Amino acid sequence: MEFKEPEMQISAQAMAEAQLPLRYRDYCAHMLVPLNKCRHRTMYMPWKCEEERHAYEKCQYDDFMRRAKMLAQINEDKARQKQHSSAQRRGDIPSLHTLSDDEAMMRDVVARFARDVVQPKVSEMDENETMDPAVVRGLFEAGLMGIETPAELGGAEASFTSAILAVEELAKVDPSVSVMCDVHNTLVNTVFRTYASDALQKKYLPQLAEGKVGCFCLTEAAAGSDAFALQTRATRDGDHYVLSGSKMWITNSGEADIFLVFATVDPAKGYKGITCFAVERDMGVAIAKKEKKLGIRASSTCQLAFDDVRVPAENVVGEVGRGYKIAIEILNEGRIGIAAQMLGLAQGAFDNVLPYLFQRKQFGTLIGDFQGMQHQYAQIAVEIEAARLLTYNAARLKEEGKPFVKEAAMAKLYASQVAERASSRAVEWMGGLGFTRDLPLEKFYRDCKIGAIYEGTSNIQLQTIAKILSREYQE
Missing domain, CATH: 1.20.140.10 (Butyryl-CoA Dehydrogenase, subunit A, domain 3)
Structure with a gap:
């Protein structure tokens, strides 16, 4: 009978700490010799047979291995904690949390992008109250506009925390750019991924990951904190819905090509009549007044007008009447x-x-x-x-x-x-x-x-x- 190799290498120091008797240490350090051929044959107990001695030594060995592995794990944890504390002092990672390798990489990639691409444009964009097209293009090229989108649909297929890290890093340099990335990812992309049909996901998520900006259209003049006091109407007409009404305070609307629009199909049902639609700009969305704001000036915030905009019925996101959810x-x-x-x-x-x-x-x-x-x-x-x-x-x-x-x-x-x-x-x-x-x-x-x-x-x-x-x- 032979012992199996241990899953982790046990150092001589760990063996000593595990209090293995001296006569076993050299043998266990190599662990290649069958017990019945072990050179440590001199024992201090009478053995009835070789099998009994073998059983005893195996028991001793197993007990040692349990203790040694435990100590090795403790030492490994201590080393990791020491390294983590040192990294915190250097500022290599934010304190109070740990990140996966992919999340840390996302954070570092976005930090470099913000420094190299966004930083030189911040003052100009703020002064002109316009998002530089090169910055928008850079967001897509860097993979920051489809962070959680599945890879087969053109996205990075990263975690929600990765998306949050991207938003944070961009905001350190320019909150306006951060807003664009945030709304596009945590609102628009998430709605499509979570609620849209497979057909809508396959149609729109690749576009949203590769070059088309999205926006989330809920707020109206009479529907702010009371978000469900919507006046925008959606009337069924054959295989289309006809949208009529207006929206305001819509982020990304100046650059957007794809709009998630909330409208009510039946005012008598109250919030249970609210439905979400995927609307393309060239279906007839009119970009109205652009707001002049105190801050985040490069982020476009506009009013929208829907004058009998015809939207295919298959562009309903989720279920009819479930837009409030x-x-x-x-x-x-x-x-x-x-x-x-x-x-x-x-x-x-x-x-x-x-x-x-x-x-x-x-x-x-x-x-x-x-x-x-x-x-x-x-x-x-x-x-x-x-x-x-x-x-x-x-x-x-x-x-x-x-x-x-x-x-x-x-x-x-x-x-x-x-x-x-x-x-x-x-x-x-x-x-x-x-x-x-x-x-x-x-x-x-x-x-x-x-x-x-x-x-x-x-x-x-x-x-x-x-x-x-x-x-x-x-x-």
Whole structure:
């Protein structure tokens, strides 16, 4: 009889720690010799036969291996933790979470794209209030417009967390570009992947991954926080629906080719009449007024008009009368995307201002070394990390299929608050320079305000959190 090779190599030190008797260590270090031919034949116990001695030694060996493997695993875990802690200190990975290799790669790819492609265009796009076509094209070429889309349909087939990381990294450089990527991925692509028929998925997801921008059309003049007070109508006419009405505050609408439009097929049924349609621009969608905004100016936000737009009946996404369910569920997911935007914005402002604190001197001292200043930037650093934890936690819950609505609302609420505080502080810390348009801080300050407004105001987030807490504690 022979012993099998162990699954992991056991060092001499591990053997010693496992308290294996000395006379077994050399033998077990090689583990190639059958017991009945082992050179360690001198024993201190009388054996009735070779078989009995063999059984005893095998028992001893098995016990040793269990202890040695346990110690080896402990040592491996300690080494990994040491490496992880060192990486955190260097800033190689964000703290409070771990990423898969694919997610870390996605984060790094997007960070390089933001630095090399987006950064040189930020000021110009903000000034002109227009998204540079080269940036839009670059998003598609980098694979950032179909992050969760299956590979066979032209996407990257990555995790939801990967999409959130992409949004965060883009927002560190330009929240406007981050918004485009976020809406396109977490709202439009997700609706098609989750609710659309196979035919619609095969038709539109490849286009959305390879070059056509999508937008999500829910909000109307009378339907903001009360999202289901829709006035846009969809009337059945043979094998088509005829859409009539208007939408406003529609992100990406200036560049979009594919529109997810929510309209009611039967006003008498209230929210149960709401239906989602996939509408192409050349079906007759009219891009009306483009809003002039405080922040995220390069992101197009327009009003839309539907004047008897004929849409094929097969372009109904999901079921007729079930559009409200799509909207509710997708907006809950979208809040995690907004949290990631605000998280990235806060981190971007922080990263831009901190070096200045250790270059600028007043009264012969670096301003970053004054205790009052130290307390301020330490506090903001804590809040950014807390926002990151909330955001990543909500993302993980969502992709694991666990309840995440409360956590998404918490993440969106808190991250938007932190973004306001971080960007405001950053402007103040840099003094007069921070107030100028020569530096990105004033733009971060303008861009952050939308985080407390779209995809549910801060009060709506609080209401959502309170509603779920009330239910949890009354059950």
